[in-house]
Amino acid sequence: MLDIAEELHHWAEQGRDFAVATVVAVGGSAPRQPGAALAVDRDGTAIGSVSGGCVEGAVHELCGQALDQGTTVRARFGYSDDDAFAVGLSCGGVIDILVTPIGADDPARDVFAAALAAAARKEAAAVARITDGPAELLGRPLLVHPDGSYEGRLGGHPELDRTAAAEAHALLEAGRTGSVTIGADGSRCGQPLTLLVESSVPPPRMIVFGAVDFAAALVRAGKFLGYHVTLCDARPVFATRARFPEADELVVDWPHRYLAATEVDARTVLCVLTHDAKFDVPLLERALRLPVAYVGAMGSRRTHLARNERLRAIGLTEPELARLHSPIGLDLGARTPEETALSIAAEIVADRRGGSGAPLTGTHTPIHREGGRTVAGGISPVA
Structure with missing residues (x-):
């Protein structure tokens, strides 16, 4: 919903x-x-x-x-x-x-309306509803806030509301949508109940470093995928609203310094398009040690190898380097900025959902997967 x-x-x-x-x-x-x-x-x-x-x-x-x-x-x-x-x-x-x-x-309309208003404002909230249980309890909403407080009644014993709110709060903190089973003791109605918990969380962040033509196309692709997109570059003459009208934020700062000061989480994707060692190396040194969803860096294979040697020299470990997607993107034969942005976006989706990036023709893996490796936000794919 x-x-x-x-x-x-x-x-x-x-x-x-x-x-x-x-x-x-x-x-x-x-x-x-x-x-x-x-x-x-x-x-x-x-x-x-x-x-x-x-x-x-x-x-x-x-x-x-x-x-x-x-x-x-x-x-x-x-x-x-x-x-x-x-x-x-x-x-x-x-x-x-x-x-x-x-x-x-x-009588539950006000609760539904409050949940819809919160989600429309991109605020964190969760709605829990009984989807399998006594007919008289089906569909009633419980709106759960980030602080664990809640509005509404599922019906039945008040303990059911408290149990459901706690379960919904746990899923909300993880940014997940999914089903939860409450046993007969917790439901206090003599039988197990199944809840669907829908979580609404602020959109995940995409931070694009480097105000280049490829970045302009990637900003558009990120917005299309539902990310809150920030463009960061140390050069004010290039990081302008005229060049990046669709970015949610424009930041003029050294990339590594901005990354150290801003908030990221397990849904954040970092795309390094600066293609300049003086920017890339200090930025990736920090990025590869953060608990983010994806770190990708642009450059040729020769650039990638040289950059990895610099990163090793300043102390990054092999497991940390293994997190880096470089050269960034899937092999689509991309040439233009738009095609390159598509290849990067495709890799981000494949990494998030656990896809292989291979053509579906001739493969035997499920087309619709039940979950991915990380949570995407909004209504989580769930995860």
């Missing part, structure tokens, strides 16, 4: 009634992961997606029914030999959908 928070926030502000269908579980080669959502209002207007097109029509109808009846329902869509291309996933997967109506008189 939080993956379409901006649009739903507008609907909530306008007072619209709507139903949200959320993917709560997947099996096999499902195209969307838990947390993906499709919403439908009273007029039949739809936003979002739960399957990439396979079952959208059937889910649209379910949303309309849920709005008319005012009840939350769970439904399963999957592949069958008899009905492979009708209501089902012809790709062979199975998805479970929770459809929740949110009407003007819904």
